[in-house]
Amino acid sequence: MRETELMLAGYGLTTAEMFYRMPDYRNVLNSFIWQDYDLAPDHPRLFRFIEFWQEEIEGPLHSVRFVHRKEIAPGEWRNVKGEFYLQ
Template identity: 45%
Template sequence: MDRSFVAQLNDYRITTAEILYWMPDHKHVLQSFLWQNLDLAPRFPALTKFLDFWDRNLDGRLHKVTVANTQLIKPAEFTFASGLYQLH
């Protein structure tokens, strides 16, 4: 069985983070980095681990992190048809 599928069944969600950081060589310029992974909301341990790594090992100082997440496996959504149309 696929590991990511099992993780999704255990409430892991696809998480996207936009990380704005200051360029090391140009201190007045912001750069954007997108990070995406399966993570467990609301604590986000994988994102926290990545940001800790960034803070310890990379020169670009963090400015702002924006996080969004959603479940990939969820109950089916349906609506009733409002009419029946017939073509020739």
């Protein structure tokens, strides 16, 4: 599906920062940024990527931070009956 179709289906943009240890230098932490459209609160794509990382990539994960934001959400609307100007 296209990005707009995903957003209309309830997906939001998920950004994750993964800290991992270098395979040859275990005391060195490096970071990797991952971003994709995902469904909150289960985040199936993010967890699938983390599982892939743990199975296929040599650098063991230290920690993962992520944030999720829906790009299309109900807007705030209010009926304004008048305006006041202060000078």
